[in-house]
Amino acid sequence: MIVPGSASQALGAALAAETGHSLAAVDYERFPDGELMASVTMDDTDRAIVVAATTTDAAHVELLQLQDAVREAGADEVVTVLPYMGYGRQERAFEAGQPVSARAMARAISTGTDRVILVNPHEASVTDFFTVPCTVVDAAAQLADPLPPELIDPLFLSPDAGAIALAESARDAYGRGDVDYFEKVRHSGTEVEITPSDAAVADRDVVVVDDIVATGSTMSESIGVLNDRGAASVIVTCIHPLFARNARTKLERAGVSAIYATDTVERDVTATSVAPVVADVL
Template structure:
């Protein structure tokens, strides 16, 4: 029997699953996902996967633990149903910010997540813009960390008008420099860096701007918008230093707490995020660009044993 491509998903992002399947031109594999009266997850695969290559689409976004448990149960079901390979597509990798011991007695939860996925039966992992690239080394199976910058590049070219002489790409902190440099090179514009300190979790203070932003359109690039306080602190600093227009691009829009209100009241003119995390509705200031073509292309390349890294050259 020839190995077929099967794509299925959990409840975290059903719209993204549909978009990926449409791009790859396959129908989503039939599954039943429900809960018992005590809250336990019940999962059944509605068709054979024996000997087939399966891709499971599931972001571990809010509710993080429910979505992650769903994912582990799906992997286990596929392994017991004799799938040939089980590639886990986690557009958003939850717990990625707990990648090291920042202080004594801290857990390294990103490593625990890697262990659980591997033990459950995953044979490969695809994710997008990992918060810390070294998380790839937490796995003993192949990990493809896709980069969202080509998606933002196309969106900005389509929806925004730029004068190269008056545009600057801004890294909101030192950790985002590598990501910002790639997009700056792609646009052929200069780069600036925000110097900030983080006195405690989810709190950041922007202190200095390294680079020229006066009279410029400043495009901030980051991987995550969570509470939005860090982003807005950076935007306020850019405005103080004379930035004429501020655009923000972030791969994962978590938007926890009052993030949407904070963004709406901020000096940021427009925010672009991808659909790695599903939101039913967002303010007019926020646009969602789909990551589905990038994930779909990566899935087809993996299936055909072709290079994935060529997508970012």
Template sequence: MPSPDPKIISGNANQPLAQAISRRMSMHRGVKVGLVDARVEVFNDQEIFVEVFENVRGEDMFIVQSTSNPANDNLMELLIISDALRRSSASRITAVIPYFGYARQDRRTKARTPISAKLVANLIANSGIERVLTMDLHAAQIQGFFDIPVDNLYASPIFALDLMHHFQGQMDDVMIVSPDVGGVARARELAQRIKAPLSIVDKRREKAGEVAEMTVIGDVTGKKCIIVDDICDTAGTLCKAAEVLIDAGASEVHAYITHGVLSGPAVDRITKSKLKSLVITDTIEPTQAVKDCANIRIVPTAPMFTQAILNIWNGTSVSSLFDTQTLEPIYEPLYPGLAIDA
């Protein structure tokens, strides 16, 4: 007989997050829900091989795998795990992709370029995956690239809880800042949650990777500015925006970023920047350098992903997790005593 609980299997992209989800699932279900015993191995010629050591026939399977760096290896792991489960007669396969790689290639910016996000969506759907659960897609329309259901969670309810906890009694001084015009919708959504004003940093590029000029739209004098974005890669734009905000009169600058890619010189830049703190989630497994950085703090996503998996498994609403008040009891151990106005 199939197990009465959802079954979770993990690739190598973010084992700590998968284990955290498994532990929280055990707490919710009242029985031990461990990760499915499997091996994901890389041969000498870099071929990926997967072997599942447990019976998964008729099971509701959830694969936890971010397609972060190395993006191609992690993507292939996801596809091969899915194929192994499908050929082992799993009843349904859901891909839990906390960070969806290739999301920045969501349109043709010039002639003769690919739309890689659509290609990846096709690969995922054709591998036997029947549903995708992810967080803060770089562009919301990527959901339409899939011909299978996609649940896109938002980090903003978690960020709202974190802000209300760490800036308790100072919320009147907080201002949310979008680092560019394209991210205004995301920043406005968080600003509305915490009832804070909104400002924009308008950036102009002379060529890719180089910011020529930045202008602050809005009065940030004396404000604790919170820069909100979905991805921080090399941190060049983020550190420059912090500098421009301080020059415009901001008292402090903090940043809340969902996906901490933090490649190349990012950690060094953040350490030396005018950012007082950078808050990221664990959708991408942090490197040791990120963990050791004094002004980088990591908030967990396992409570939200665990609840979302349970809701999918039970056939109940996932969109209920878009509400800060719904998440408050889930995150109460992290922010004890925090009361949100109804």
């Protein structure tokens, strides 16, 4: 059965439809003292597939409760799908005495599951922190689904050279276009120059492909650069649309033409689902 966390209800339904599994009945409550309670009613206890993006501290607690609840319900096997893993970018301690938060979260999650499926972690090394088998799936190709079919001489841009595989996957799924990446030159602690490395952008539809949009600061600056260079349109695509604080406003003010994202983090810009690629490895 598919057991959705409260932050992943649409993805849970999409995964149920993709796999033919039924959806478990899940209740999310909060006691007067503020503590959470997630409870599950399951018809089939052969395997429980818990699908929960841990976008907040509360979502982490809820996930641990769901894992425990399906065990209490009699699940023979527990698979945990992490569409988005919170704290996954803190994969090392930058100073003595700081936690390796990704390791702490991975260890906690591992205690309640037999297997983990992780969608596009920002740092690939976090998989080493799980003490159960962890499978990574790449959802970048899904970002091509909502793109208009008539893009003009499309150019797919990644935020840096290290992430160019994301842009290549989206371009390959779309079927045509060039691939390039942004070069970042830091002039000071606060001033960063962002330019596409090689390709011309004038009069072209540019698709910026990223794994995460968090604060939107770098992305909005990139949009401004592309518009200044005469791009016909600038479309932002990302796998994990965190959109912290005023990130969405930053992108709109910068002149973005459209924003498309997956349902790893369910937002109003969600336009495609990672359910097919997750289903492939279940």
